Amino acid sequence: MADLATSTVAITVDGKQVVAYPGEMVIAAAERAGVYIPRFCYHPRMRPVGMCRMCLVDIKGPRGFSLQPACFIPVAEGQEVCTTSAAVRKAQDGVLELLLVNHPLDCPVCDKGGECPLQDQTLTYGPGESRFVEEKRHWEKPIALSSLVYLDRERCIQCDRCTRFADEVAGDPLIDFVGRGDHIEVNTFPDLPFSSYFSGNTVQICPVGALTATPYRFRARPWDLEQVESTCTTCAVGCRMAVQSSTNQLTRYLGIDSDPVNHGWLCDKGRFAFEAVNGVERLSRPLVRRDGELVPASWGQALDAAAKGLRDVRALHGPDGIAVLGGARLANEDAYAWAKLAKSVLGTDSVDAQLGDGLPAEAVLGLPRATIDQACSAGAVLLMGPDLKEELPVLYLRLRAAVVDSGIPLVELVPASGGLSGYAAASLNYRPGEAAAVARALVGAGDPADEVAGVGAQALRQARRVLADAAGDVVVILGRPSVADSGESVAEAAAVLAEGVPGVRFLAALRRGNVHGALDMGLAPGVLPGRVGLDEGREWWSQAWGVIPEERGLDAAGVLTAAAEGRLHALVLLGADPASDFPDAELARHGLAGAGFVVAVDTYLNESSRQADVVLPAAGYAERPGTTTNLEGRVTRMGQKVVPPGVAWPDWMIASELALRVGGDLGFEGIEAIWDEIERYAPSHAGITRRLLTSPLARDGVVAPLSEETATHTVPGTGRPGGGPELLELAPDTGGATQPVPAPIDPMSDPGIDAAESQGISATEVVPEVTSGVAPEQEEGEQEPGPSGAERPPPLRFQGAGSPRGLPKLDGYALRLVSGHTLYDQGVGVQRSPSLAGLPPAPRLRANPYDLDRLGLTTGDSVRVRSGHASFVIEVVAHSGVPRGSAALPFNLEGQSAGELIDASGPVTDVRLETV
Amino acid sequence: MTTEVAPIVTRRLAAQEPWTLQSYLSDGGYGALRKALTMPRQEVMAEVDRANLLGRGGAGFPAGRKWSMLRKAEPVYLVVNGDESEPATFKDHLLIERDPHQIVEGTLITAYAIGAAQAFIYVRGEFALGLERMIQAVEDAYGHGVIGANIFGSGFSVDLVVHPGAGAYICGDETALLESLEGKRGFPRIKPPYYPAAIGLYGAPTVVNNVETMSNIPWIVLNGGDAFAALGTETATGTRMFAVAGRVNRPGAYEVELGKNTFRDLVYDPKLGGGVRDGRELKAFVPGGASSFWFGPERLDFSLDESKVKGEGGSMMGSGSVIVLDDTTCAVRAAWRLVRFFHKESCGQCTPCREGSGWLEKIMRRIESGHGRPQDLELLMDVCDNISPGVSWPSRWPPNMTTICPLGPSIPPPVVSSLGMFRDEYLVHVKEGGCPFG
């Protein structure tokens, strides 16, 4: 994208004066000026190749006008472009006729029919009939490039979009042109499928029906589709997308080009997991346990049963006898309602949206923040988090592009290599549990020691150099590099970096869909909505909510331990399945069994909810409106497209009804009211009004908190900070999340690019111009923003975790366990989507060749891996990306999951390999 | 009558085993390199500039000017184009097989002049013997100390790699050649950037020159640019190799002085083409490789001057190949065969070239085999126009180019020329349902 800050170039297009940006291509400048130049191969997010020749326009040069491809002729001062001359018409006509020469014209049975750029452009620009009477080129009809993507080579027009995408954007050149001339076909290497996590994008950007995706093939005709703009919540990147449905079934998701977030891309898991929403086994009615069995019940019966159980526990054991786990699947409004129910009505602070695989909320919320764009343009990026390719795939794409295209240096501080390792300028592979030691060495002075926690001096020196060169512009991607150690050391390392790296900012990288929103809304122990600490926010929130917990509660590990030990008696699971998700399966199972009373709110029955006493069916994705917050703190709106199955309810409604039955009133009639309350009370969200969120300029969402500048302007008539008047004028108050459906999205015009290019709202540039308004503090006579008399609490500041526990000595025969998630796993989204269910890889244990050698093992051998908790037999792989002394095992695959081995009570988990 | 001048690049071709280092040295080989290394680089460049040596690869761009256009950046690469695959062009083939050291020496001098520390000679893959001779020459030249570090103690060092092609005409295009040399499919690069001199191999400034161009360099260094420019005419300096092929008595590659000789000399001189075979009439000739517009007998007296052939003739001397068609030749068949070549060799990037070449080929094959329709003639012209807008007969040079590389606009010339000159022949094919030539 052109750098909008630099000077401009004046050109004329069809006689119209157009302001263009240096380096911009004619096709893009013309499009912004409203002149659409037809094209097939051009894609604004990829290198131009100029292959299709559809974009030929007349450009005036020293020798008069000549036909030139608008997609790779850069604009130049004074350039004259004509897109309507007879020569241009003839060229467009000719190219289309030539494209159809070998095209099968099987439009009636083509998925693309009705939304096909080739079809459309033939209608608009093409000849009436073909003069081609010869035999066409023939290929075997669709072949599978992978289990997700099919290719009909007869329809292919050789635009290079899919192959370019695979190579340039995804970094997975697993498909390529094969052959030459008009025998070019796109194909894989024989028997090596196109198994890229991003393969679905090729289907979306294919300008004809050559590439089709299994989950959509023959499901619907484009003219039967309805759509709504939304945000993917499969992971925390929050890609913008269009959700499409036909007859109340989700049929397809398409990526929308959000400039600050996903650039139009989606990962395949996010793109195809809609199948799980459609699943026939969805929970559609409440269930209650009778005589040991879960049986259907009415909402009244089920809510009564849930309320009674919770009231009884509270009466007997006090509010601390209750805990709420989960909530990262919820919309912000739902999360807020549940936080209010838990912390105010039920009175417990033992609430945790993370299931022990994240970081303390203070570390996530309380460090200086960076956006994805800021990370991708930083002087250096330091990754101390999970394998982004597996857990936050589109963030991986963004960072990969930053390294490859913009040369941003990347340093990894991770225990084992991952998807980005090949792009890293320095990799610091630390021994599990010892991240902080390496961080200290990294920011320290003097020559580094020969070896720090497994990291050599050479790598450290290299990493230091990179950070030093970044001159105060370093972004740390902060997440949980491994769930097999406690993460204490990572939190401590974050504190060390915050202290020791000048100007450092952090981009949180927790993986669950709306975990960041859930934390913002207070679904974590020790915090209250709006990124404030329990103590600092006490006065403010007591006034807002009436009561709040006295003491900091327990996190997930604490909750499960207490339940297992009989100290905690009621568990509410909000779309959470600790039995398979908590990184210590044994503890999770004991905890679930130990809690006397379990309520589960979910969309599917899972290992944990099967043991619940009451199961409440929740509305799923695209079945309710609301907002969600991505890892940048960017608030965007999710649209509702279909109705929930059976009598399933949105989560906030469940919370409200349950509150009434346990003797409280959340006071919400709808999500609009909830958002208004969030905006009014949650300090981090002040000013992010519904009107702001529904403004077209906020199509990319709004990053919370609003920038200083914006926040000092008040919303007229309220005295509260917020967007300026011009911004508000732009959009009618449509009231929260039900919004007008955007214009149909044409895959050629790249959904959302317009909005993106008109400079969507970002954290720092919300308001175009502000003509009036004063800071709320100075405002007198106006209505006070918060509860009367209370001081707005200060934002959370991460002070560093308490001093971590000492590590046990690693005995010479053991390996220290490293574990993370794979994209395709045993989770509901994958397993309930038939197209994805078969994709999780077979679990294999990776270890350094040296360690395997020592044990007389090589790749492919089976071995028994044993920890204090469990043992099982698994195949090993020699992998030099796993440092000596460590063993890496995916967390969440069927059968041999690391979750069975991990002992959450200790700082690290050591395993032994026994030959079988 | 043909002017008699001492040959330059073919001077040694008839010698005994002229490809050996020994033979080359005994003819004073590498003396030019030794001399060049005592000159400042700019002076070598100036000498070549004065010679006004036009590139012999087809585009006819002055070599000296090309060198001086190099973007100032490190490193600089030199790539020598020995991919010769244009139909009926077979002069570089000879030079590679019979005088590889001359090419090596020219390459080394050029590398010195432009400041390249790494040079490549890209040899058409099919030239197995040529590759063996070229690799042997490079081996021997390293051994003799003329390639490598600190040549002749001058402080100049250069490495030279002989790189084989693998069968793709399009790799003769300089940007496709660079892609191929980078280990990729030979897709010509989009322009801008227009010249490899700005962005070439691995993105670095690069000079690409033809094998025959390189073969002239040692002579120019030894004898001076002015001596070279004294040959030929002002616009067409020096000598040039022409491959004379087709229906002549003595098909072969001949070096002649430019400007002062004519196509008639090439075809009829007894020491050159030796006249049309079997005493037949010359029907037409292709003056500059398959991509050029055809000439009729009335153009035989055009002098061998690229600027004239282009400006007055509306065609080009291009690759230096002259193909003679006699009155027994079916023009449709000859044109069809050339179109078929372009169809097979189109890289496949640009829609008009990829699809248009195939379409033209199919129509022409249909006509030639007697299944043509009257409307096919207009259709042929219109498809040609969709490949190279404005293409016409009589032809103009250069044809309009709306494709990535000039292969696209190379397809229409045989079609348009044959249609323009021998429309009747087409009509006979259509009417009689077959080829009148049997």
Place this chain on the structure above:
Amino acid sequence: MARLTPENVQRARDTISLYPVARSALIPLLHMAQEQDGWLSEEAMVHVAELLELTPAEVYGTASFYDMLFTEPVGRYLVSICTNIACLLEGAYELLEHAGSTLGVRPGSTTPDELFTLEEVECIADCGRAPCLAVNWRFFGDVTPDGFDRLVARLRAGELSDEVPPHGTLSRVRRTVGLPARAEGGRERR
């Protein structure tokens, strides 16, 4: 049909070391693999991909662009008859037809004894001796039908084995100079 032999792996490494960027060695390496097996097997392409840190799809995609690289087996002798303009004018199609009947195969196919593969090719730049052909890229000019039959007989009898090595061997001269000093430099990917 297999991966590269250890000797060829060494040759491959040497070749890679000649280039500033490793991928440049792709075509030379593919020729080398073809020399080893007579054609490019999947195993060989995978091996080449490993040596150059490319995906097999990239290697295959590139190889498939070039006419001389065969991803299907071919005979020991690849007989390539030029039918382009100069040869056409001198009876190349007649020669091609004759060759087909002598060998008993159509252009593009291989004799059952796997000795000969016949193909029609574009101009091989030997037009001075039209009609001409190449056997494993060793050129023969002014070929008459009788001459063709004699050539085939001599090939069958092994009389030309000095002149015509088995298919895949391009150059029997190998680069030996300038290798060791430059090996193992840090090479960029692609």
